[in-house]
Amino acid sequence: MHDSQHTADYSHPSVCIQQSLHGSCAQTDDVVHMSSFIHSEPCKHGAKCPDIDNKEHARRFEHPSFCPSGGTCQDTSDTHEKEYRHLPLCTHGHRCLDFKKGNQAHCNSFRHYMPACQHGQDCVGFHNKDHMSNYKHSFPTPCPWTPYNCRLHNELTQTSNTGKVSQVTHQHCVDYAHVCPFGRNCNDPNSWHREKLIHVARMPCKFGDGCNRLNQEDHLNSFTHPKIRDIRIACKHADKCHEGQDRNHISRYRHSMTFKDSGVAGYFN
Structure with a gap:
């Protein structure tokens, strides 16, 4: 799939749109879906992957989607950190004035939590x-x-x-x-x-x-x-x-x- 000559010589099923757009597929239990579309292999490092922003790596491996809690996420457990991607940490952390005032634009761009x-x-x-x-x-x-x-x-x-x-x-x-x-x-x-x-x-x-x-x-x-x-x-x-x-x-x-x-x-x- 990642070899241009190979893809020119052979036909392949379409790439799963859901995985391409959201980073993960919710139909992995559907045998027909899984056999009809190509899915990337899950990255063993999950959201903690150091190459998560590398385009070539991202094409080859599946990575988790962003945490639904956005900038307000307080869960710093290893399990959660690996299960979801997160926004960059605000330099002011949980003491951030914009965070305390509920500045939505700021909170949509940065994560705020009390470190362990x-x-x-x-x-x-x-x-x-x-x-x-x-x-x-x-x-x-x-x-x-x-x-x-x-x-x-x-x-x-x-x-x-x-x-x-x-x-x-x-x-x-x-x-x-x-x-x-x-x-x-x-x-x-x-x-x-x-x-x-x-x-x-x-x-x-x-x-x-x-x-x-x-x-x-x-x-x-x-x-x-x-x-x-x-x-x-x-x-x-x-x-x-x-x-x-x-x-x-x-x-x-x-x-x-x-x-x-x-x-x-x-x-x-």
């Missing part, structure tokens, strides 16, 4: 207002008291019988995101847990089980260790605790935590 945070569920910037307003996250609005000072989340995660936990506590933990106390060592298979909790990936201690600083609060608050929570349970005796040098005790409980220390350690891959 590259760290996803592992984002450490959940208390950064500018970051949260400029990037989309899959977890709910973060609790302002997470990771150390949310009484309700502590109540839910530190009980052996969640059935006795109040409805108010359960509702709060569903409505707001909290930092998972196990961080990168979390092995909870529950999809609800992955959806609602933030998993900050602290840097692992290079000494692992052989670490000799397990009785040091600042070290335990900064590095991940095997079988030790990143967010340890608060000791009820706080700085008056007489077991402050007991490695087993301090690896389970934290002490002398003040509000200014209640952030999170930096993010590492």
Whole structure:
């Protein structure tokens, strides 16, 4: 079909008009139609094809049509991005004044959406207002008291019988995101847990089980260790605790935590 000499020597069925005009054919299940008209082979890269605007490539392979949501499309999932072509992104993104004013001519030419945070569920910037307003996250609005000072989340995660936990506590933990106390060592298979909790990936201690600083609060608050929570349970005796040098005790409980220390350690891959 793409060889001029070949097409001059042999006759071929007509090219599918629908596919030529719209980029795809809605009659692919119709045996008669498929045998009567020529259809391009679907491009394996879909709408993400780097050669999608190459005329020669476009003649050989079928590519998806444009997204029906036009400039207002907010779906940035890989599946959707491959399934549909999209308008070029406006340089001002979701903050664009013309977009907010509903300028139809502008919105018909450019796409506007809030980009997804590259760290996803592992984002450490959940208390950064500018970051949260400029990037989309899959977890709910973060609790302002997470990771150390949310009484309700502590109540839910530190009980052996969640059935006795109040409805108010359960509702709060569903409505707001909290930092998972196990961080990168979390092995909870529950999809609800992955959806609602933030998993900050602290840097692992290079000494692992052989670490000799397990009785040091600042070290335990900064590095991940095997079988030790990143967010340890608060000791009820706080700085008056007489077991402050007991490695087993301090690896389970934290002490002398003040509000200014209640952030999170930096993010590492």
